[in-house]
Amino acid sequence: MGEHIGSIIELTVDKIAHGGIAVGRLDGRVVFVSDAIPGETVRARVSDDRKKSFWRADAVEVLQPSEHRRDHVWSAAAIDRDPRGRAGGAEFGHIALAHQRELKRQVLAESLQRMAGIESDVVVEPLPGDPAVNGLGWRTRIRLHVDDQGRLGPMASRSHSVIPVQDVPLATAAVQAATPFAERFLGLGTLDVIAPTTSDPRLVIGEQKPTVIRELVGEREFQLDDTGFWQVHRSAPVALTRAVQEAIDPALFDPRAENLDLYGGVGLLAAAVADRFGAETRITSVESDERATDHASENLAEWLGASAETGRVDRWLRELDAGASAADRDRLRAATIVLDPPRSGAGSEVMTVLGRLAPAQLVYVACDPVALARDVALAAEAGYRLARIRAFDLFPHTHHVEAVATLIRG
Known part of the structure; x- marks a missing residue:
């Protein structure tokens, strides 16, 4: 196993699987293809061939696009980037919003x-x-990782590689404005940016001790830790x-x-x-x-x-x-x-x-x-x-x- 990794294959994908990956077949073998839409014919690069029953691959070129394909909402995750350098966390960003729901x-x-x-x-x-804002600007909380140069970004999909970015379009305007993309954070593992409904945005650096914040739900107020779980x-x-x-x-x-x-x-x-x-x-x-x-x-x-x-x-x-x-x-x-x-x-x-x-x-x-x-x-x-x-x-x-x-x- 391993001799096919990096190979370029051509196939048509016909359905979506749990996890958001499109599914096609090549010579009878199931292939799970990221960044593709059911109905498309794509060229894809094999990323995993360890299983006899299926391979994993990443679309690198769309030969017959779906009517639901759109330019990716996040340039850092677009199909024209090498799959190893695509930001994770917006794996349906190339699909029309209504079709995502379908x-x-x-x-x-x-x-x-x-x-x-x-x-x-x-x-x-x-x-x-x-729908009015194309599904953008909804995240009130993001977690970014720090690469070996101190730059901020998400992980690549199914990878521990940090992809430095300069924007996070799924985040609210307050979170985006508070994210210090230009700064360097050498020696830190993660940085959380949080925008509570009752206070200014805040940064939570690494294993920082939690502090209490308050969130409004309708007219009701809830207290919680800034490091605790809350719907994003x-x-x-x-x-x-x-x-x-x-x-x-x-x-x-x-x-x-x-x-x-x-x-x-x-x-x-x-x-x-x-x-x-x-x-x-x-x-x-x-x-x-x-x-x-x-x-x-x-x-x-x-x-x-x-x-x-x-x-x-x-x-x-x-x-x-x-x-x-x-x-x-x-x-x-x-x-x-x-x-x-x-x-x-x-x-x-x-x-x-x-x-x-x-x-x-x-x-x-x-x-x-x-x-x-x-x-x-x-x-x-x-x-x-x-x-x-x-x-x-x-x-x-x-x-x-x-x-x-x-x-x-x-």
Whole structure:
């Protein structure tokens, strides 16, 4: 293996795969091709031939372009650059914005069909304002790496090579203006640039000690660490708050039940639930990061029945299951459980315990369509069905897509 790396091949790609890579065939072998669009014929340079069943390649010339091809929104990632020198992080930037959403829809629908046996007519909805600005200027947070000369840039795709840049067009104007592209940062690994809604942009250099910032979601304020997790799209916190509120079936919601917000972060979605259902709402947010849990306790303080606990969700649920009394189990069966797991999804252990606890409804917020489809299939084994699903383009010009799914018993 290795003798084909660097070779130029010519092929037509016919579909999009999970991860945003186009798929074609060459002499019967599957080839995953970056920077191509289904329907195109391209010349591509082989980058990986270690597997007998497939190769990886990067498009270097488009022979028959798709009608959806556009000039890349980021010159640092354009097809006329050597693939090893293309900036990562905007892998759909050469595709018309509406067609990006169609490709994401295809991946989500195909994942649900293949892994959960569900035929879905889900669409991917843009966030307000994005179509008018071609999906640019949405990132309120970026992380740049430092090369051996101290210059800032993203990594190249599937690489640890830093690509120095002078702009980041997916970032908001405030983030772009605050990014010190001309400076040198020798000896540092990373630089984060953050633009909170309530204060001026700030830099977080390397392993800098966290400081507390505040973010506005509608009229509600949340405190969190500047190094902590927060949705990066300027409109995502509001969009997800509303989506989760609308995903909950009010006929199945009991404010006195043992409602849970799993992988709860600083309490954004727990607050969304309590805001919709009122002051008497009982909900516990569970998060493994202790500092995030501390912030969640403050962010949820106005609701007497809301609390935050620190713990790994799988372990926390196991302990809950093992120690639950008959009365506890009744409250859990009446519960609404919101979960917003990391990209790897909740997984079999968490979904199995949730199936035993048998809550009235699950509201699953997913940033990975394959993980979501797998977990929907696991929930089906415990008697849950997918009642509704919406998808949102929280990450324009990338392959990522967010979905909010409601699972109910029966």
